[in-house]
Amino acid sequence: MHVDTHSKVSAPGRKLGSANFLNQQRLAQSCVANDVLARISLRWKMSVLFSIESGAGTFAALKRTHPNLSDHILAGRLRELRREGLIDKDERARRHPVYATTERGQSLLKIMAALCAWGEREPATAGA
Template identity: 35%
Template sequence: MTYTKNGRTFHCPVEAALDVIGGKWKPLILWHLCDGVKRFSELQRELPGVNAKMLTRQLRELEEDGVVQRTVYPEVPPRVEYAITGFGRTLLPVMEALCAWGTQYLGIDEAAAPRCPAKAGGEEA
């Protein structure tokens, strides 16, 4: 059986999920947005190694999938902010599970492991 979403065809739900959050940058973008709104330059600073073109592409894909919201303010120069959507927040347990798995894999003491800022008392939607 196949499934179609946003003009893309998937053979199973896991394939669809990985299409939305897969890759090197998308999970990290979501991780950094889970504590609140960020400007493009903030995200770029928090993601060493990502170039502007790749960050723009990944943010656009996340926006197209309804996971990230882009807000443009009519100012000079224009101010653009990104936030995780309510639908995107449904991914936070997945992100926490990935963090827990990575913590275990790396042999990091759980008490010292990083947590999603929203889980650590950050901003809630």
């Protein structure tokens, strides 16, 4: 997990020193999967990545695909996906940059597809 040492907030928006932040750090240290799950589970993140892979490559196309997603959150998710190397931004068309998944992003989407398939085969049980 990336921690900005110049502010009092971690990359996912947790306050440094808060119980949630400290618990998240401990979980990440015990197993890298916990850190990965925390990073990819942010609201809208995988939906935006999937939409880019499916052809919604501009900000406007992503807004049409996700009309309830605020511009602020969408811009933040795009920054995170770029920072993590999951998408690229082609700025040659200055007016409307185009986003595309990277090989790293495509490999994550394959894992997510397998996870979704598992979830469909193994539905959650009530009270478990």
